[in-house]
Amino acid sequence: MLARADDGAPSFDRRVAEQFAALDIPLFACNPAKFPELMAAIQGQSLTSLVLAFSK
Numbered sequence: 001m002l003a004r005a006d007d008g009a010p011s012f013d014r015r016v017a018e019q020f021a022a023l024d025i026p027l028f029a030c031n032p033a034k035f036p037e038l039m040a041a042i043q044g045q046s047l048t049s050l051v052l053a054f055s056k
Contacts, residue, residue, distance in 0.1 A: 026047055028050075037050065037053070038050070
């Protein structure tokens with residue numbers, strides 16, 4: 001679930017992430033400012049380009 005505020009505490013479960021990765025399912029987390037870009041990617045934009053943009 002995405003955070004609704006920048007001051008939330010993120011968490012990461014490596015085991016769950018590995019299970020999704022094994023199924024070739026991408027997972028993303030973002031702050032509220034990046035949420036519109038994430039939604040655009042889900043609706044057809046290249047997920048690869050989104051990853052590259054977010055990693056900068």
